[in-house]
Amino acid sequence: MFGDLLENSTTEGVFSALVNKVRDWSLQTNNGGNEIDVSHGVGSAVAVEGAFKRYGRVQVLHDLSMDVPKGSIYGLLGASGCGKTTLLGCIVGIKRLDSGNVYVFGERAGGRNESRIGYMPQATGLYGEFTVTETLRFFGRVIGMDEAKIDERSRYLVDLLALPPHEGSVANLSGGQQRRVSLAVALLHEPELLILDEPTVGVDCTLRELIWEHFKSLTGNGGVTIIITTHYIEEARQANRVGIMRGGCLMAESAPAVLMKRHQAETLERVFLALSVEQNQAKRTVGIAARADRPKATGRWPIERGHMKALVWKNALWLRKNLTVLAVVTLLPVVMVSVFCLAIGHSPFDLTVAVVNQEVGFRNCNSTLVCGSEEASCAFLGYLEERGLVMRYFESEGDAIASVMKGETYASIVIRRNYSRGLHVRAYDWQGLSVSELAGSSIDVFRDLSSMPLELSHQRISLSFQINT
Numbered sequence: 001m002f003g004d005l006l007e008n009s010t011t012e013g014v015f016s017a018l019v020n021k022v023r024d025w026s027l028q029t030n031n032g033g034n035e036i037d038v039s040h041g042v043g044s045a046v047a048v049e050g051a052f053k054r055y056g057r058v059q060v061l062h063d064l065s066m067d068v069p070k071g072s073i074y075g076l077l078g079a080s081g082c083g084k085t086t087l088l089g090c091i092v093g094i095k096r097l098d099s100g101n102v103y104v105f106g107e108r109a110g111g112r113n114e115s116r117i118g119y120m121p122q123a124t125g126l127y128g129e130f131t132v133t134e135t136l137r138f139f140g141r142v143i144g145m146d147e148a149k150i151d152e153r154s155r156y157l158v159d160l161l162a163l164p165p166h167e168g169s170v171a172n173l174s175g176g177q178q179r180r181v182s183l184a185v186a187l188l189h190e191p192e193l194l195i196l197d198e199p200t201v202g203v204d205c206t207l208r209e210l211i212w213e214h215f216k217s218l219t220g221n222g223g224v225t226i227i228i229t230t231h232y233i234e235e236a237r238q239a240n241r242v243g244i245m246r247g248g249c250l251m252a253e254s255a256p257a258v259l260m261k262r263h264q265a266e267t268l269e270r271v272f273l274a275l276s277v278e279q280n281q282a283k284r285t286v287g288i289a290a291r292a293d294r295p296k297a298t299g300r301w302p303i304e305r306g307h308m309k310a311l312v313w314k315n316a317l318w319l320r321k322n323l324t325v326l327a328v329v330t331l332l333p334v335v336m337v338s339v340f341c342l343a344i345g346h347s348p349f350d351l352t353v354a355v356v357n358q359e360v361g362f363r364n365c366n367s368t369l370v371c372g373s374e375e376a377s378c379a380f381l382g383y384l385e386e387r388g389l390v391m392r393y394f395e396s397e398g399d400a401i402a403s404v405m406k407g408e409t410y411a412s413i414v415i416r417r418n419y420s421r422g423l424h425v426r427a428y429d430w431q432g433l434s435v436s437e438l439a440g441s442s443i444d445v446f447r448d449l450s451s452m453p454l455e456l457s458h459q460r461i462s463l464s465f466q467i468n469t
Contacts, residue, residue: 176202
């Protein structure tokens with residue numbers, strides 16, 4: 001009925017009005033004012049009502065409604081970019097409509113019905129390092145199947161789809177073979193609803209016929225519902241019902257024979273052409289609903305033990321197949337921490353320091369410290385050398401400071417004449433200490449303050465002096 005209206009009506013808004021009436025009839029309000037969903041699409045596996053979807057300014061779905069009867073094969077036809085993949089994503093629940101409703105087996109799409117749906121996307125979404133058997137085992141564990149059932153179904157699907165030997169990795173398969181592996185994943189857990197986005201692309205004619213025969217047996221014997229998108233329009237003649245999409249609209253929806261008879265066409269391609277011409281002539285425009293009719297967001301699902309076990313198994317298997325990556329992941333942190341500890345945080349050493357010792361010439365300096373020694377400056381300089389400093393002696397204080405300014409040394413140390421005598425008086429007769437003796441017992445240090453590590457080393461020099469004295 002919806003297909004007939006969309007196909008034949010040229011009155012703007014007739015289709016939208018009918019959809020709104022159906023939607024109003026399908027909703028009842030309780031005493032508290034909350035909307036209660038009654039049965040949607042009785043006898044339907046999937047029901048879509050007034051679907052709108054856009055990406056930015058691009059309108060992808062435009063007031064689209066469709067009905068998929070239970071136990072049927074539904075062929076969704078349309079050119080690339082007409083919105084088929086987006087519509088399937090909304091049915092599966094991985095995408096949301098801007099407005100409209102999608103019901104799967106009478107419940108809003110996006111609920112916890114993953115065990116009832118098998119989805120084969122355009123992108124295969126497979127792990128290239130795994131073999132076919134490992135791929136099927138992983139997805140079987142994710143869905144919660146037991147090991148015996150996984151092995152049984154894997155053997156059956158490998159034979160049915162003529163998949164290659166188990167030893168080869170998926171990455172080495174051809175594009176058509178990878179799509180057959182993806183189809184096997186969708187069929188693995190025997191879902192009630194199969195949603196297949198171009199499953200026969202890259203498949204030879206003989207195998208395509210075998211796959212279609214299997215689909216017919218599923219819908220005939222097991223009551224499985226299948227939605228298939230395809231570029232091969234004539235291939236869809238084997239479906240029980242087809243929907244023809246163009247520009248985000250469902251132009252018609254009925255059995256292939258009915259559509260061909262109605263349009264007096266011998267092929268579905270002719271039907272598609274006739275509907276496209278009618279759509280262009282009608283130039284229907286339907287405004288986007290102002291208020292999006294979306295289901296309330298539910299809380300996050302709890303982590304399931306089976307999912308966690310499957311993910312741990314998958315990651316362990318991936319690491320076993322990529323030992324180089326495992327070695328890098330394991331050893332790289334150890335190497336980085338070791339290099340950091342070896343290179344960072346140590347005190348600088350072999351720092352060159354300019355020294356002017358006016359008390360004793362550097363050639364006659366004896367670093368042995370004894371009581372009453374007149375060469376305490378030599379003992380202090382010897383102590384600094386033991387702490388890793390390199391002494392560079394100068395005759396004048398000006399030359400020493402100039403070397404620091406030029407960057408040749410990191411600091412200059414100037415020891416005055418009579419340093420040892422002044423230091424002795426300062427220690428034992430401090431009350432009678434004169435100004436000249438105080439100045440003579442002090443060491444002048446000129447530092448390079450441009451670097452924090454060097455500043456810390458200068459503090460170390462001062463600390464060394466305090467310890468020595």
